[in-house]
Amino acid sequence: MLPGSYDCPSCKQPMQAEALARGTIGYSPATYLHVTACPSCGQNLEYRAYSGALELGFTYWAGSMHFEGVVKLAVPGLARAPADGALDLNGERIFTPTPK
16 A cells, blocks of 8 residues: 655655645656655655656666656546646646646
8 A cells, every 4th residue: 555645855744645746836748757845845856646646756867867766655536647747636637737
């Protein structure tokens, strides 16, 4: 079973997975990663969205960009539009990327 919360790596306060998904502020089509922020300290966090879950992690360079997942959190009802990175939660649009 996936946990529904995780402690922020910066401030150590618990973060709820649904709140992280709802707080999404960006998307990179090059890496297929979304960006959100810790509700307590505002630290930016990267994640990969899945159907029903998000995987928090970080990117690093090792010849090319890599994503290292740290924890996969359950977000029941989360759905991602693969073409543009839009996110829905139980049929409600919670994030739409800004066209470039």
